[in-house]
Amino acid sequence: MSDTRKFVLVVEDEPTLSAILCEYLEHAGFRTKSLEDGAQVVNTVKQLAPDLIILDLMLPNKNGLDIYREIRLFSQVPVIMATAKVEEIDRLIGLELGADDYICKPYSTREVVVRVKNILRRNDAPTFVPEDGLKIEELSMTVLYRQQRIPLTPAEFKILAFLHKNASKIYSREQLMDNIYSDNRVVADRAIDSHIKNLRKKLAEASPGSDYIKSVYGVGYKFDD
Template identity: 40%
Template structure:
């Protein structure tokens, strides 16, 4: 991890977004903290789960970079507790190459993940991407369909008037579906349009579809809104019954 990184123009003009780095490896923490600091972020560091939760309570971050393997309380539990407190974006770091570990991180609410060893510059770009998508876009008008409403300006989503607890990616995915009903999208298209990635692990989309169905469908096993289009991907419908579906 020895790369140069030039901060984006204007990144150091005043205090930047707050990023909490949670990693018990001093070398990794130092490198990550240094790159984020040079990119214009206000960076804090915690070496274990309890310290991370305490720092997040004392000074709520705009984003958390969270190692999966932590002493005492692992990153999955830390992520669960952070997500229970609010919709702070989380990027998970993992030294494992097993897809199951990456999926577990997404299942508990992580918005993105980076596998060690990683490029510090790539991590900074991922941080920038997640924070950029967390900010309201140019299309700030609420959109509604099938009893669901998303309000991009307020970053608020409701189902039949009841607020939904959505992660950043789930919110963006639901907003995209509501704006494009009736059309089938492949996982590659969803990754590009919703995540802003030209390439990546397609299981990321699969996991988020599953999680979103669990929050917006009456029966996630028989989805009537987010339907699987076999051989293509997914399509948002406004209420037509569907057969039992596997993601």
């Protein structure tokens, strides 16, 4: 009988921390595998196709940022990045890498398990197909326009899916932040503006002349057919 539990890959070079985190995740009903060597991660992801990755930034042989960028070339698997510095989280967000979440050491293992559950639950949400030419598949975080795939980062996908579900309603930057990031971190307004700019560009490339995401001066953004 095949094991249907969700599979979490824990990439952490502190053996004690990795063992505790895997223990908590398994107790919560997940399958786990841990890696300490950064050079092994990409091939492991290709071979085992985890449902979620917890990825430490500081690893031997290859750092977490390079690993993340390589993974994104072939997979949209959810990634939670871990770092020992609060300011590093701000820098990562500024780089607009599109990770699903960020955690700072020392962290609560129970909280990490909750975040994992929330991300996987969100990704398992039902697919909906709008009638305006866009097809948004929430399970795979894929957006198609007339059978053409539009490559979006997780943050861009979340913005588009949220605004489309609530078409014509105007949302402030703060409201969009609350729906993109699972915690209550403070993110600069420019981060949302940058995500919106990139999202508009990608939509326009797939559907020339379209302007799905509208700016409402002094208020925020909305989806408009």
